[in-house]
Amino acid sequence: MSDSARATGYSAWRLIAEELRADITEGRLHAGDRLPTENALAERFGVNRHTARQAIASLAAEGIVESRRGSGTFVTGGSVHIHRIGMRTRLSTSLGDRHSAAGRVLESATEPAPADVAARLGIAPGAPAVRVEALRTVDGEPLALGTRWFDAARLPDIAAALRRTSSVTAALRASGIDDYVRASTVVAARHATTSEAALLGLGPGAIVLVTEALDTLVDGTPLQHQITRFAAQRVRLDIEHPDPAGA
Amino acid sequence: MSDSARATGYSAWRLIAEELRADITEGRLHAGDRLPTENALAERFGVNRHTARQAIASLAAEGIVESRRGSGTFVTGGSVHIHRIGMRTRLSTSLGDRHSAAGRVLESATEPAPADVAARLGIAPGAPAVRVEALRTVDGEPLALGTRWFDAARLPDIAAALRRTSSVTAALRASGIDDYVRASTVVAARHATTSEAALLGLGPGAIVLVTEALDTLVDGTPLQHQITRFAAQRVRLDIEHPDPAGA
Known part of the structure; x- marks a missing residue:
């Protein structure tokens, strides 16, 4: 995440959500791919698990990812x-x-x-x-x-x-x-x-x-x-x- | 603001920002128009001034409105x-x-x-x-x-x-x-x-x-x-x- 973005006071979870969204829209993560775990995201972005969870929840609210009980969070098929x-x-x-x-x-x-x-x-x-x-x-x-x-x-x-x-x-x-x-x-x-x-x-x-x-x-x-x-x-x-x- | 929207737990300031954005995009407020004051918005939506201010700040961050010192907040010309x-x-x-x-x-x-x-x-x-x-x-x-x-x-x-x-x-x-x-x-x-x-x-x-x-x-x-x-x-x-x- 860039310093300029951080400087705007934009909350950490939104920045993480944006990075993940970019991973998906720019093709680094594909439909059906499993998202990194909350722990892995927390480590990657240097935040706590709660913040990582908030990022995932916001992507889920947009319909971009979906959590499947017991098996993790996945990029949705997103029929376009x-x-x-x-x-x-x-x-x-x-x-x-x-x-x-x-x-x-x-x-x-x-x-x-x-x-x-x-x-x-x-x-x-x-x-x-x-x-x-x-x-x-x-x-x-x-x-x-x-x-x-x-x-x-x-x-x-x-x-x-x-x-x-x-x-x-x-x-x-x-x-x-x-x-x-x-x-x-x-x-x-x-x-x-x-x-x-x-x-x-x-x-x-x-x-x-x-x-x-x-x-x-x-x-x-x-x-x-x-x-x-x-x-x-x-x-x-x-x-x-x-x-x-x-x- | 609709009950269904409220039920999603969407924060009050975002709902207010959305309503104002709709006022602008749907032509009820035009470029150059003055936005209602924080007090007027707080009264209209039944929230406190701080919440109204947050809504205005988010629209300002998007570049949709701009605050002019001493005279209020206005819908930007937004050269399109x-x-x-x-x-x-x-x-x-x-x-x-x-x-x-x-x-x-x-x-x-x-x-x-x-x-x-x-x-x-x-x-x-x-x-x-x-x-x-x-x-x-x-x-x-x-x-x-x-x-x-x-x-x-x-x-x-x-x-x-x-x-x-x-x-x-x-x-x-x-x-x-x-x-x-x-x-x-x-x-x-x-x-x-x-x-x-x-x-x-x-x-x-x-x-x-x-x-x-x-x-x-x-x-x-x-x-x-x-x-x-x-x-x-x-x-x-x-x-x-x-x-x-x-x-």
């Missing part, structure tokens, strides 16, 4: 899902489903569009917009929380269709829209809020990858503005680049 | 840089420079390619590869740490050229390569390691957006494998999507 981001790829396609799944609708409402949403959808600020909150799970594990906004004048029944089909592609088709394309995607990362962590089943300090995206009709008409918060520990975003050969 | 990811966009182009800047080279070496790097570069495992570590700053603020790998047989002088030019485009041109394209990009997010935080000037708990990318010649020959760690609090990744009209 690849989510493709491209012009015509949908969440579910990239996860191997048939439809563009929206997941389970948690909440929906028709309400005045906030100024930034209205600008993205090309409607007047305060004009009615449909907001749909949904939770996407894969194999029972929460993967992403999505907030979608639609122009209520264009798609008044979209929330009901999403509840019925759990699929954006199917819900849009039911509204007469057969094709749409991704116009823009911006990616950021931040700490999960308390409610995001609760819904995504994440521990303290967990991170969300946040995508803000606009889908349009092929002619460029705005269709859907969405903000998705992915559990960073379970997702990689794979960005589609066009083939320079023009395929 | 947009980094474009596309087929032919380079870091510097997206930041408005003339070249594809690699930043200041911290370290370089020619060494046997690890198996995963060799596979990406299409060379034999253990064959010599040039590894270059660089730090990219914008307006004096550290933005990203990059590790680049090149086939040493193809580009033996690339490290020296990068040190000389601080530009990937210029360094490749000096090696006779006039054009290259992005073949793949995968984005993830995790906590910064201790050394990453030190080099990027980040506080405890800070997050890095990690991109793993392959650049190739137009004919698909692998050219450069790079892993970039962006300070998440200072960067948004803007993904380029092709125009469906084929422009």
